Amino acid sequence: MSAAAEVKERLNIVDVVSPYVPSLKKAGKVYKGLCPFHTEKTPSFVVYESTQTWRCFGTCGEGGDVFNFMMKAEGYDFVEALKVLAAKAGVVLEKRTPQAEAADKQRKKLLEIVAVAAQFFHKQLLESPSAQFARDYVARRELGRETISKFQLGYAPNQRDALKSALLKRGYAEKDLEAAGLLVTKENAPSIDRFRNRFVVPIRDIRGRVVGFGARALKDGFGPKYLNSPQSNIFNKSEVLFGLDVAKSAIREKNRVVIVEGYMDALQAHERGFANVVAQMGTALTEPQLKQLKRFTDTFVLALDADSAGDAATLRGINVARGVLSDAVVAVPTMRGTVQLEGKLNADIRVATMPLGKDPDDVLKTDPALWEKTIAEAQPLVDYYIHAITADLDLNEAKGKSAAVQRIIPVIKEIPGAVEQAHYLQKLARLVKVDERTLRAELERFSAATNAKPARRQRFSSPPPPPPFPEDGETTKPARRAVKSSTRLENRCLGTIIAKPELLSYVNRALYDVGIDVLAVSDFADSVNGALFLAVKQWAISEAPTLESLMPVVPEELHGHLATLVSLWHNQPAIPPDESLQKDLPKMIVRMRRLRLEETIKELNMLQIGALEAQDRALLARCQTDISHAKATLNELDKAHDSLSIMGRRRLEEKYLG
Template identity: 35%
Template sequence: MKRRDGSVVQAIKARLNLVEVARRYVELRHTGGPRWMAPCPFHQETKPSFSINEEEGFFYCFGCQASGDIFDFYGRIHGLEFRETLEALAEEAGVSLEDDWKPDPKVQREQSFKRQCLRMYDVAREHFRRNLTIPAGQECRDYIARRQLSPEIVNSFELGWSLREWSALADALRRAGFAQADAAQAGLLSRNDAGRMFDRFRGRMIFPIKNLAGQVIAFGGRIIADEDQAKYINSSDSAIYKKGEHLYGLFQARRAMTQHKTAMLTEGYMDVLTLHQYGYNMACGALGTALTPEQVKRLGGFCSTVELLFDGDNPGRKAAMRACEMLLTRGMRCKVVLLPDGEDIDSLLHDQGKDAFEALRKSAPDGLDFCIDTLRTLYSPGDALEWSRNLLRQAGAGHADGQLLASRFLSRIASGLGIREEAIREGLSGDFYKGAAAAAPGAREARNPAPQRQVDAVHTSGDAPAKRDRAVMFFLVRYPHHFARLREAGAELVLASPWARELWAKMARHGAEPEQLLPNLSEREKEFWIRCRTGDVPPRDKELEELQDLLSGIESVTTRELGTSSMMAALRQTATSTDPAAGIELLRALQETLGRSNG
């Protein structure tokens, strides 16, 4: 793969605006100049700590320290690797990858087949939708009427019908120019023991499953009559679909999730449709599987709270426990809405109305409280203790504020279960405590100091070297065209921290242009660079004043520290000499130097 500083990357950035892409997922507020703010889509919060500098083309979050450019944002939101992000944004921007970025032949074949799969699924989607309108689709239309689904929901979710014929879809794909073997590999056709191909979803109501770009990548199919078959079947994994990575209805729900910062997660296709029909348009479904970390990651890109809608029986409670565990350890909030015995969302809303459902939502416990209550009622004391320790381990390792999050969980679990905190800690390894200091109040500020008034820090005492390093590098990142001037003034010589010296060296080696510099920075260096350029920093309207203050501070430091070190070396030499007058003179000069610098 070609490096990220290739012309294709620059061409994509020239055509796509980070602000325009980001506002699809977050509500951005213009705060003046090139600056936009919003609640961060990558962690749980309500305050606008997510900042975009439109002029620079970078984002930064003061809460979780997420940072980067349009590629970092898009990839993180969608859970994509860089290669996948590059392909998606290139297609959106109308930029060809062939001239600047040539994958190996195997990758080219894979990408070609993925595009072919998407075309096949598009043909299948139109085929199934048409089937719903013809006379042979009457039985499915009758079923939809019995389930009280509105025409608007049928259209917006593009529901369809797979005919009972053995090869109706296979024939449609053949007429469109697709080979049966490719259709089978894509999960649209199946092969019987005799080797004959047939339609996988025959005789079923069809639920298209879309990716976040709105492309159909899979189908769910439901039997609509009493037949001796599985009620639901889903597409098998394919080149374009991995069951544990997607959520039914997420494409339709994503905007409402972003607006309300809340998602509703249920298990069935029909439940999702009914929720949307009753106005709960932030609902999606887990596609018949237990919630996966990949699905949680996708939800976390749109919301900070998830309402879990599960059956109230023991299997439902345990499934809710597993979902809560993944959401809580990611730093998200969750609530558990348990349905009465014999009810599902569909029957509850149609039979009892929104008021009954709203009463359940209002009484729904917080996710951790639900887990504690379930531990008390369904788990043995030993199993409850081990579950608690496992939750703390996951929280400590899986979130930017993991140790702080784990500490809060520990207190609530111990109180809720009536267990001493020490008893829970006893089963945790020493690694759990290594980050405890980092979770203490003020620790993040120390790791990521606010870059305001940085130049003044050159003149301060106390932890002056650390503040001085931040001030020098802050100014250099913001105004890299002054690099030669700072080097001439001796700025490099006053840097005390290894990180500052390393960043200085990289800027000297690779230059100041982001496309050349950023690929060579570590994550911490990149975070610092983007924050200085994008974060909550003073306006760039006093550049020369800042420069003069910085140069004055550097001169003061070099006079005091470098001059003092030379004199101290000379004093050590005179200590063994036979000329005491020389030592007295040097001591007087040292006192005068210290007096000037402290004055």
């Protein structure tokens, strides 16, 4: 049994969920309570003890197992959730290699060192007579006592080795202080403190552990104004977001995150009671950062300075945001696919521009109401983007108009939804004072040109087709066996992709062609499979995906499961030829979804019985709506399954009958 399965077996999901859902109560065969992930007055959060799963039948509409729950509740990734729950269940995680063990130990040591350093700096700021200048600075920034202690703000003394000697005295080794980024070495001289005479801000990861420091100069002539910890074993500034550890619950509560450029802005926001604010660490927003945020909300407001540097950064940020959010679902082979997916993402990205010449810190300090207004009035991403990419053009001249149309049409083409597209076409028409029909024609021309040829399908060298084609080995099982057969199907599907990574884009294309979603993490009911797929889908589109290149991108905790899938693949009676895999894999995915839906319907039926008993009419009505909705989706899946069968047969006929 894998560690994850053992954890699931030893823990009762009701015990894990209860602390997060104080209102959880037994109601018939299930437990019901107020959803911890959205605000509601009537309980629509249900826990099924029998299947050890949970589901929100309200706004979230999400559900899963005990791991998914911890991932959502605490913002953990799968491995973090596994570690926490394994400790709770008393399950020892799989044996690790000595190297991994050593690396882990080193990381732990460095984390301890920076945590002690943070205490040292903090104590200096609070107590040291020589820190008066720093305390004056903090007072000028109007940061209060609570903010100072909550963020453990500190002061690095104006000495060569105040921190170094304090840490050496506590028994830490100099080479470890260096590895933690706390010292700088110059040739032929003893190393000295990296941060001297600076206001120091500890940077924490999502779990609240100090991983590095941001430090601001207090006087001119002491090096750069802002100095961060260098990249290290524990600090990666393109992955961490300042303030996320304290902001995460507010972000979820407000269902919105405000992203500012620097930690001083974020500190000011928290000081003024705006708790859903985080800061980038001096670079453009990156993929890992946005993915962390996506765990808490779908609404992002980028609040950046109004000056031109701020604008350029904003544009960089936007490009990343668009890339990441489409990627969050799945990599899709066609442009059309990306657009289609973007509509489903339900992500709302906005840009708030501060009044000219001001940065968020100024606005927050002088006029918190204006801050609130500016954030509330943030422009939708596309509006902002259109404005920004045409700012340098003279829209009264023919040349400027034409350039604007050339730049904006591709943006409009990417917008999902006919209504929204029409809205932006009208907007563009007004902007350049050109007839809307002319622009629509331009959009159609552009769309036709970019959609003309779908990417060529991969050619497979042709082993003789296995006549006659075996009918699908697995048919839909009765619902009571859904859980087991769904995991089996998932294992087979994922194992096939790992053995034949080139099939992934082929399969997505086939699903897309019959009008259904491409393969996504959410297709895997088993959270171990989901976590593994997250790594596999990136790897599958890499240049030469091999098992060797897969191992390093899969978290070590999942290596055991990965090995199981690989051996399942190799131990099947006969490895299917590529052509039958091409035909079967998309159908396998459809069947996976079918099983999930049947499971949902089963859960809804249970809920319905409870509602009947309690004479809860509102709930009853909602169950009925949801059930008929689920049944309609089942129908769609069946149609897609049929189309896939027909398409598969036709392709083979074309190939072998000419």
